[in-house]
Amino acid sequence: MAMPKLDGKVLITGASGFIGSRLRDQLLAAGTDVVAIRRPGSPASKAGRSVEADYAQVTDLERIMRAEKPDYVLHVAGVTKGSSYEDFRLGNVMPTRNLLTALRSEHPEPKRFVLVSSLTSYGPSATSAPHREANPPRPIEHYGESKLEAERVVQEESADVPWTIVRPPGVYGPGDVDHFTLFQSAMLGWNLFYGNRDHYMSCIYVGDCVRGILEAARHEQSAGKGYFLTSDVPLTWGEFQSEIVRVVGRPVRDVDLTEQLMWATAFVGEAATRIDKKPRLLNLQKAKMGAQQAWTCVGDAALRDFGFEAEVPLAGGIRLTHDWYLANDWYRSFSPKDLLSARSLRGLARRLGRFR
Numbered sequence: 001m002a003m004p005k006l007d008g009k010v011l012i013t014g015a016s017g018f019i020g021s022r023l024r025d026q027l028l029a030a031g032t033d034v035v036a037i038r039r040p041g042s043p044a045s046k047a048g049r050s051v052e053a054d055y056a057q058v059t060d061l062e063r064i065m066r067a068e069k070p071d072y073v074l075h076v077a078g079v080t081k082g083s084s085y086e087d088f089r090l091g092n093v094m095p096t097r098n099l100l101t102a103l104r105s106e107h108p109e110p111k112r113f114v115l116v117s118s119l120t121s122y123g124p125s126a127t128s129a130p131h132r133e134a135n136p137p138r139p140i141e142h143y144g145e146s147k148l149e150a151e152r153v154v155q156e157e158s159a160d161v162p163w164t165i166v167r168p169p170g171v172y173g174p175g176d177v178d179h180f181t182l183f184q185s186a187m188l189g190w191n192l193f194y195g196n197r198d199h200y201m202s203c204i205y206v207g208d209c210v211r212g213i214l215e216a217a218r219h220e221q222s223a224g225k226g227y228f229l230t231s232d233v234p235l236t237w238g239e240f241q242s243e244i245v246r247v248v249g250r251p252v253r254d255v256d257l258t259e260q261l262m263w264a265t266a267f268v269g270e271a272a273t274r275i276d277k278k279p280r281l282l283n284l285q286k287a288k289m290g291a292q293q294a295w296t297c298v299g300d301a302a303l304r305d306f307g308f309e310a311e312v313p314l315a316g317g318i319r320l321t322h323d324w325y326l327a328n329d330w331y332r333s334f335s336p337k338d339l340l341s342a343r344s345l346r347g348l349a350r351r352l353g354r355f356r
Helices: 018-029 058-068 085-106 142-157 180-187 206-218 237-248 259-276 284-290 300-306 314-327 336-340 342-352
Strands: 009-013 033-038 049-052 072-075 112-116 163-167 170-172 190-194 203-205 225-228 253-257
Touching: 009 018, 009 058, 018 033, 018 206, 033 058, 058 085, 072 085, 072 206, 085 112, 085 142, 112 142, 112 206, 142 163, 163 206, 170 206, 170 314, 180 190, 180 237, 180 314, 190 237, 203 206, 203 314, 206 300, 225 300, 237 314
Parallel strands: 009 033, 009 072, 033 049, 072 112, 112 163, 163 225, 170 203, 190 253
Antiparallel strands: none
């Protein structure tokens, strides 16, 4: 897979996350000058340079923009859980606005500001009609609503700063924790569904996602536009998990748990959050996402404007992911009792919140 190169300095947020870390590593491997923003108290990465900043303090960000003068800003950081919409605004909207404010103030002529948003900003799709960019966005839960609000900040407050928005669906690959429970279960002989076997989804391998972000950042045609980055054909969760089972290569028993169980667990999580104010991974917002019949999109616009199309087929991506889990001993600490434990519920919650 040939990766495009960005000429100049790149400032990246979210470099400790699943997508951001691979984006940073790819840039460093290409010899790009990369500086990552890390939150106060976060340890410095051994890979590349980093600077500490509080996203709530515009002066912190202005200092960085003034000193670094990045050619590209790749804004990948965000939050996927919270106990209220304000938590999501503070994690997804406020940092976007403050980064743009600092950039306009101290370095208003970068080559591109790229916001990594999410399919959830558009809401669920019709089963027979995957989302296209021309569709009206209709998010249905806090995460998607906050991502759409962040997009509108970029569109309305960027002034002369050139920008691009990318919206991946579910991203999987080496190092992914969101889908790991599916692989764990298959290793133990179980193929679990939570009322979603026939629900449709779009997905993309992390290497393709990184390549799409880089292509979107460097092409003139993509300035001032937003794009879905996805593999070609939507599929059901049944088809996705069948490929995991095939690659893992062990006999499994299919188990269809009811959607009602998911809602019941979500109600428990919601009630606990109201008592102690601590956000749970599984709550009514995530359950609402999981209950939808389709979260799908197509990448026609990205292909047309900057030639991007996914190269890694599902079978190859699942194989690469499984091999990475094996090589890095991710299966070692998992036991059968974990399928019925809080760990399994956390895995379910991550699946329901799988869109970045």
